[in-house]
Amino acid sequence: MSVHLARDSYGKHRVRVSKVRRPREAPANQERHEFVEVSVDVELEGDFAASFTAGDNRLVIATDTCKNTVYALAKDHDVATIESFGLAIAEHFLERYDHVQLCRVSLTETVWDRLGESLHGFVARDRATPTAVVTLERDAESEVVAGVAKLLIAKTTESGFSDFHRDEYRTLPDVDDRILATELTAQWLYRGEGAGSGGDFLGNRRAVVDALLTAFLDHYSRSVQETLYRMGSAALEACPEADEITLTMPNKHHLLAKLVPEGTTNDNEVFVVTDEPFGYISGTIKR
Numbered sequence: 698m699s700v701h702l703a704r705d706s707y708g709k710h711r712v713r714v715s716k717v718r719r720p721r722e723a724p725a726n727q728e729r730h731e732f733v734e735v736s737v738d739v740e741l742e743g744d745f746a747a748s749f750t751a752g753d754n755r756l757v758i759a760t761d762t763c764k765n766t767v768y769a770l771a772k773d774h775d776v777a778t779i780e781s782f783g784l785a786i787a788e789h790f791l792e793r794y795d796h797v798q799l800c801r802v803s804l805t806e807t808v809w810d811r812l813g814e815s816l817h818g819f820v821a822r823d824r825a826t827p828t829a830v831v832t833l834e835r836d837a838e839s840e841v842v843a844g845v846a847k848l849l850i851a852k853t854t855e856s857g858f859s860d861f862h863r864d865e866y867r868t869l870p871d872v873d874d875r876i877l878a879t880e881l882t883a884q885w886l887y888r889g890e891g892a893g894s895g896g897d898f899l900g901n902r903r904a905v906v907d908a909l910l911t912a913f914l915d916h917y918s919r920s921v922q923e924t925l926y927r928m929g930s931a932a933l934e935a936c937p938e939a940d941e942i943t944l945t946m947p948n949k950h951h952l953l954a955k956l957v958p959e960g961t962t963n964d965n966e967v968f969v970v971t972d973e974p975f976g977y978i979s980g981t982i983k984r
């Protein structure tokens with residue numbers, strides 16, 4: 698039997714690093730700190746086939762070395778955005794190692810919000826997580842996919858679902874007033890110029906998330922599908938540098954509860970919240 702290595706990559710995942718930005722103008726407990734935390738996945742492709750097929754490790758940059766590199770770069774970089782930090786990491790691997798052909802860096806940020814007015818106290822936000830996937834390949838256009846995950850949003854009216862396909866399997870009635878709830882994931886793509894280290898990733902991120910949330914609310918939703926398309930279109934309008942955006946919007950169902958005693962009315966007030974099964978709607982909108 699003849700086989701060959703069709704594709705390979707390797708690297709280190711979940712390199713978790715935090716950074717305190719300190720002005721160093723006063724004692725630690727009297728100066729205002731900034732605190733960021735990022736989980737980084739580094740993947741390399743290049744001249745590594747021999748390590749798979751012949752046990753030849755000479756060109757292998759150990760995954761442990763990949764991990765050390767992330768910490769080393771975190772010292773020199775301000776980690777102002779995960780997009781720019783990801784670019785710095787990917788650029789390092791391509792510049793330092795001629796035999797690396799492609800470096801993909803995937804990052805997830807744990808956002809620490811300032812605790813009140815404290816100089817150095819923070820509380821973690823476990824929602825609306827910023828994400829980024831940076832892919833740099835030799836002699837190819839750079840690509841940065843910025844995103845947000847776990848953005849749980851709901852509206853308690855201005856949503857319905859009716860006039861959908863009728864056949865013998867359908868039991869769901871038309872409804873013109875329901876809860877629309879979803880855990881939004883959005884990923885928008887920058888290519889070429891827009892994917893450079895000079896990109897305004899933070900400003901664009903704010904504009905995209907703002908546009909998504911505004912568009913979630915600004916219309917009567919006839920379906921998750923329609924709302925997804927309107928949200929994605931608004932995001933592209935708000936961020937000219939992004940070429941396309943992919944949204945996934947699982948339908949977090951809130952079903953009208955049947956109340957006892959028999960005959961009690963439920964005027965759209967009490968709902969059964971179900972995790973499974975759930976509707977899953979996704980779409981990519983391009984310019």
Ligand SMILES: O=c1[nH]c(=O)c2[nH]c(=O)[nH]c2[nH]1
Binds near residue numbers: 858869921948976
């Ligand atoms: O917005 C919706 N889209 C669907 O495709 C669908 N299917 C369903 O059962 N409820 C809904 N709601």
